[in-house]
Amino acid sequence: MSAPATTSTLLGVSDLRVEFATDHGWSTVVAGTTFSVGEHEIVGLVGESGSGKTVTGLSVLGLLPRGVGRVASGSVTLGGRDLLGLSERELRSVRGNEVAMVFQEPMTSLNPAFRIGDQIAETVRLHRGGSRRAARDRAVEVLDLVGIPHARRRADDYPHEFSGGMRQRAMIAMAVSCEPSLLIADEPTTALDVTIQAQVLELLASMQAELGMSVLLVTHDLGVVAEVCERVVVMYAGQVVEQADVGELFDHPRHPYTEGLLAAMPQLGSRGHRLPSIPGRTPEPWAMPPGCRFAPRCEYALPACEEPPPLLTTRPDHLSRCLRHDELTLRGAR
Amino acid sequence: MLGLLARRLAFTVPMLVVVSFCVFSLIVLVPGDPAVALAGENPDPEQIAAVRERLGLDDPFLVQFWHWFSGVLQGDLGQSLFSSQSVAAAVFSRLPATLSLALLSLAVALVLGVAVGVLAAMRPGTWIDRVATFAASLGVAVPYFWVGMILVLLFAINLTIFPAVGYVPLTENPLQWFLHLFLPATALGLAPAAVIARQTRAGMTGVLREDYVRTATAKGLPPARVVGQHALKNAAVPVVTAFGLEASRLIGGTVVIEQLFALPGLGNLAYTSVFARDFPMVQGVLLVVAALVLLINLLVDLSYGYFNPRIRQS
Numbered sequence: 001m002s003a004p005a006t007t008s009t010l011l012g013v014s015d016l017r018v019e020f021a022t023d024h025g026w027s028t029v030v031a032g033t034t035f036s037v038g039e040h041e042i043v044g045l046v047g048e049s050g051s052g053k054t055v056t057g058l059s060v061l062g063l064l065p066r067g068v069g070r071v072a073s074g075s076v077t078l079g080g081r082d083l084l085g086l087s088e089r090e091l092r093s094v095r096g097n098e099v100a101m102v103f104q105e106p107m108t109s110l111n112p113a114f115r116i117g118d119q120i121a122e123t124v125r126l127h128r129g130g131s132r133r134a135a136r137d138r139a140v141e142v143l144d145l146v147g148i149p150h151a152r153r154r155a156d157d158y159p160h161e162f163s164g165g166m167r168q169r170a171m172i173a174m175a176v177s178c179e180p181s182l183l184i185a186d187e188p189t190t191a192l193d194v195t196i197q198a199q200v201l202e203l204l205a206s207m208q209a210e211l212g213m214s215v216l217l218v219t220h221d222l223g224v225v226a227e228v229c230e231r232v233v234v235m236y237a238g239q240v241v242e243q244a245d246v247g248e249l250f251d252h253p254r255h256p257y258t259e260g261l262l263a264a265m266p267q268l269g270s271r272g273h274r275l276p277s278i279p280g281r282t283p284e285p286w287a288m289p290p291g292c293r294f295a296p297r298c299e300y301a302l303p304a305c306e307e308p309p310p311l312l313t314t315r316p317d318h319l320s321r322c323l324r325h326d327e328l329t330l331r332g333a334r
Numbered sequence: 335m336l337g338l339l340a341r342r343l344a345f346t347v348p349m350l351v352v353v354s355f356c357v358f359s360l361i362v363l364v365p366g367d368p369a370v371a372l373a374g375e376n377p378d379p380e381q382i383a384a385v386r387e388r389l390g391l392d393d394p395f396l397v398q399f400w401h402w403f404s405g406v407l408q409g410d411l412g413q414s415l416f417s418s419q420s421v422a423a424a425v426f427s428r429l430p431a432t433l434s435l436a437l438l439s440l441a442v443a444l445v446l447g448v449a450v451g452v453l454a455a456m457r458p459g460t461w462i463d464r465v466a467t468f469a470a471s472l473g474v475a476v477p478y479f480w481v482g483m484i485l486v487l488l489f490a491i492n493l494t495i496f497p498a499v500g501y502v503p504l505t506e507n508p509l510q511w512f513l514h515l516f517l518p519a520t521a522l523g524l525a526p527a528a529v530i531a532r533q534t535r536a537g538m539t540g541v542l543r544e545d546y547v548r549t550a551t552a553k554g555l556p557p558a559r560v561v562g563q564h565a566l567k568n569a570a571v572p573v574v575t576a577f578g579l580e581a582s583r584l585i586g587g588t589v590v591i592e593q594l595f596a597l598p599g600l601g602n603l604a605y606t607s608v609f610a611r612d613f614p615m616v617q618g619v620l621l622v623v624a625a626l627v628l629l630i631n632l633l634v635d636l637s638y639g640y641f642n643p644r645i646r647q648s
Contacts, residue, residue, distance in 0.1 A: 061552060063548065063551060063552055092554045092555070092556060093554060094554070095551070095552055095553060096552060096553035096554035096555075097554055100552070101549075101552045103545060103548070103549065103552075105545050108544060108545040108546060109545045109546055109548075109549045110546055110549065111546040111549070111550065111564050111567075111568070112546070112568065112642075112643070112644070113564075113567040113568050113641060113642065113643065114564075114567070122553070122555075123553045123554070126553065126554055126555060127554060158644070160643070160644055171549075174553070
């Protein structure tokens, strides 16, 4: 694993606070998230549904649903430039160009009424200009790059003529068509068959290596993280609870929630055993525990956990939001 | 796409034959004998019988139909009973005014309906949405002849911006053509605009929540293209369906509006011919109108294939 200290920061998310309109008024769903993605780095953003990981990804590009979600405070920088302060027009030149996104549902993320090649070419012409023919050639080129056989012919297909895995490849082709410096992939493999999952992850990793871009991989699946990521940011209930290099985090987790996530991963050779699960459920945004947000579900909780813990540096490049990060010996991946 | 066209045409042609048959039968079923009307004042039975003989009214029904239909196939719609003018010539001289009125009304309906529907869908629950929904309900409820009279009162009599009645052919003076048709086309187009606005709002509200709309935004497309291109094409099928139904109804509405605005169109011809019991003329007008409606339906069916590529292959 590379040492993140030597790479310069590409994406910097600092103290990001996002609110959503709920029946209980504006509720904070991301509460002061801070992390960074270095150049050429693949970072996993991990958490259960409702942890705020997807919302964090959408906030980077200002894609929160209008009137429903809003960034309340914090900053998001790309190569030192503040993204949250950009006008809508400036933001549009970042979207799909400098920062591209791949979404979870390949079946519904492509427009069913337009040819796949045209959808990719549209992005290319939008940001690169040039002739229709040149954009079209670029679309075929990236479809070929992501491993679509007979790319020139298949570019004329509509999404319903592609399988799920191929659609996700096409989404990745669209995302890399303008050679972005950052790719945000939101659960890119969750909706796919296991065998296809591995291929798509492999593709993401090879695209990253080939194009030298950075990747923020949003997922609930630590197995996916282990496969391709260099560094992991674990989110729980709208907060970052742990952050470390993949190897370090898997071997020596420093937060009880991470321990729970690792224990809940299916392992080869553990057939017949019931997978452990973390008792309880993620708290609702309007009913957050006042202290450590994980404390009500934590078997190691102490009275001191009634106070909100800060994100503590437990090792160089290893952060944990647990008061007992040094005294506990938590089980890593088996 | 060619396959779809062939399938729809194969359906449309027999439909046209059936419609011709219905149009012809309708006249036979209507009370009143044209021979009596034609035979002059106080005719004696022999005179009436002579007229019946001349018009072929004593032949069996199917023979009468065949005489008429074989003429239709050769483009001969028959002769007017009263003016000895050919029905085809009369119908085609009236067609431009009706087509102008219908097309302008449909343009009003489509542009206004889609614009209002899209705006309402983009801001659901806001005052824009509420005003649009209210206006659409009102538009559906208000009869078009009443709208026509109000428009004439406001814009022709009080403000004198538009002429109240009359028609100028497009080839003669395009500006006058437009000015003369503006009020009747608006009167006739408002109700379909309201129906289309409702369909558009309903369709777009769903589509705007779709993942691919978010994808389009994430690509960096400006909102106008996200909504107008990516979303609208997907919401179009129910809108086009409503458009087709409204277009058929609207052609019926031209009869009243042409009377109201004194437009020399097919509706006007149908109106006078019905009262004169000029049956060949009525049959000719009905046949042409029915063919127009079938053509609209054909175009709507074909447009499904454009808007939804999956239909093309099924």
